[in-house]
Amino acid sequence: MSVEFHELRVSAVIRETTECSSFELRVPDELAEAYRYKAGQHLTFKLPWDDFEVTRCYSLSSCPDLGEPMKIGVKRVEGGRISNWLNDSLNVGDSLFASIPQGRFVLDPETRSGTPLFLFAGGSGITPIISLLKSALQTTKRPITLLYANQNRDSVIYGDELDRLADAHSDRVDLHYHFDSDGGYLDQAAIDGRLHHTDIAEFYICGPEPFMELVEHTLNESGVHEELIYIERFVSPADPDRAAHDEVDIASLESPEVFSLWLNGRSRTVPYTQGQTLLQCAQAAGLNPAHSCESGFCGSCMSAVKTGEVHMRTHEALSEREVARGVALLCQSVPASAEPLELDADSTSFRTASAVKSSYSKAWSRLAAVAVFACMVAGTLVLRLVH
Numbered sequence: 001m002s003v004e005f006h007e008l009r010v011s012a013v014i015r016e017t018t019e020c021s022s023f024e025l026r027v028p029d030e031l032a033e034a035y036r037y038k039a040g041q042h043l044t045f046k047l048p049w050d051d052f053e054v055t056r057c058y059s060l061s062s063c064p065d066l067g068e069p070m071k072i073g074v075k076r077v078e079g080g081r082i083s084n085w086l087n088d089s090l091n092v093g094d095s096l097f098a099s100i101p102q103g104r105f106v107l108d109p110e111t112r113s114g115t116p117l118f119l120f121a122g123g124s125g126i127t128p129i130i131s132l133l134k135s136a137l138q139t140t141k142r143p144i145t146l147l148y149a150n151q152n153r154d155s156v157i158y159g160d161e162l163d164r165l166a167d168a169h170s171d172r173v174d175l176h177y178h179f180d181s182d183g184g185y186l187d188q189a190a191i192d193g194r195l196h197h198t199d200i201a202e203f204y205i206c207g208p209e210p211f212m213e214l215v216e217h218t219l220n221e222s223g224v225h226e227e228l229i230y231i232e233r234f235v236s237p238a239d240p241d242r243a244a245h246d247e248v249d250i251a252s253l254e255s256p257e258v259f260s261l262w263l264n265g266r267s268r269t270v271p272y273t274q275g276q277t278l279l280q281c282a283q284a285a286g287l288n289p290a291h292s293c294e295s296g297f298c299g300s301c302m303s304a305v306k307t308g309e310v311h312m313r314t315h316e317a318l319s320e321r322e323v324a325r326g327v328a329l330l331c332q333s334v335p336a337s338a339e340p341l342e343l344d345a346d347s348t349s350f351r352t353a354s355a356v357k358s359s360y361s362k363a364w365s366r367l368a369a370v371a372v373f374a375c376m377v378a379g380t381l382v383l384r385l386v387h
């Protein structure tokens with residue numbers, strides 16, 4: 001089942017800043033169900049360019065829980081093909097071809113309602129973050145800290161909406177802006193200063209690569225469990241005219257005859273066909289693991305390698321840390337040895353759940369230990385008094 005693209009019409013264009021425009025998209029009634037989405041998800045677009053097609057992802061900045069029109073926000077990238085074309089040329093009434101919404105940068109429905117939520121956005125990274133913010137305000141009681149970094153005040157996207165939300169929910173929302181123009185880039189101390197109760201909290205990061213690295217590094221240094229950190233990478237795929245050649249000769253790699261794939265809570269045995277990706281083999285076996293761009297940059301098909309080895313043609317959507325942890329993209333992976341291969345396509349979908357629970361149990365065990373100690377001290381005192 002390769003990705004289907006449907007025609008969506010632009011119903012509004014909003015100039016947010018000199019560098020960024022939002023586009024509201026109208027979904028035909030018959031596709032309303034297919035285009036249901038979760039806050040933080042994105043659409044993949046197929047666009048004509050010269051004599052070939054390119055694909056790009058854009059996160060939805062609208063909130064599904066508020067019934068808002070579906071909206072994306074696109075910020076110009078210097079020298080970029082599509083971001084500039086969309087800002088310069090896309091008008092109301094035009095159409096775009098988009099996949100159904102995908103992505104794992106979403107709130108975990110199993111997280112307890114009061115768990116603090118930390119959101120870190122840089123520049124256009126605010127698009128999925130504002131959607132998460134609105135959704136968390138609407139559907140949970142979670143206290144939310146948002147740190148939003150920009151070059152200067154004029155480059156803030158959705159500033160009025162953010163200010164309104166922070167005013168309307170002043171008991172729950174702690175909103176901080178950082179402007180590089182005021183004294184340089186964001187630093188570790190500024191992030192540290194915003195962290196509190198980090199033992200039982202979740203963290204969402206989206207922005208330029210150096211910004212995300214800084215935030216992730218700071219969280220790691222503060223002892224935050226890596227499974228509590230969600231990251232969305234805004235990258236483009238290699239367009240057909242820019243595609244890099246895979247240096248590994250895939251035909252030379254050994255492979256098992258079958259591999260196991262955990263999907264929707266069940267382990268499935270999938271025949272492996274030499275030269276095909278694990279996603280293609282799973283699809284040939286009648287399975288439909290989450291996927292969207294099929295080019296290694298959206299992250300929708302992330303899976304955990306449990307046993308065995310894979311080679312990825314490209315893995316733009318993953319950090320080196322994720323690759324080292326054994327996260328693989330099904331759409332880019334082929335087996336790299338004949339060893340038994342097992343992957344878990346469920347494991348990273350809501351990967352915070354277990355970690356949050358273990359953080360809670362850690363917190364509860366600490367509380368329990370303190371309570372036991374207090375009882376022992378009280379008991380000793382009572383015994384001394386009695387004697």
Ligand SMILES: Cc1cc2nc3c(=O)[nH]c(=O)nc-3n(C[C@H](O)[C@H](O)[C@H](O)COP(=O)(O)OP(=O)(O)OC[C@H]3O[C@@H](n4cnc5c(N)ncnc54)[C@H](O)[C@@H]3O)c2cc1C
Pocket residue numbers: 042056057058059060072073074075076077078079080081082083084124127128232233234235236237242297298
């Ligand atoms: C899941 C996801 C969600 C996203 N959401 C958003 C969003 O909400 N808003 C948003 O604005 N963006 C978002 N993006 C990023 C977006 O998809 C595009 O990557 C971005 O708009 C740039 O695309 P472009 O075509 O303008 O630039 P491209 O043409 O892809 O170029 C990007 C940069 O790379 C350089 N470059 C590319 N190839 C070469 C080459 N061969 N040699 C030299 N230089 C090269 C270009 O000069 C340019 O500086 C998202 C990405 C992902 C994966």
Ligand code: FES
Pocket residue numbers: 290291292293294295296297298299300301302317329330331332
């Ligand atoms: S489908 Fe996008 S990374 Fe695999």
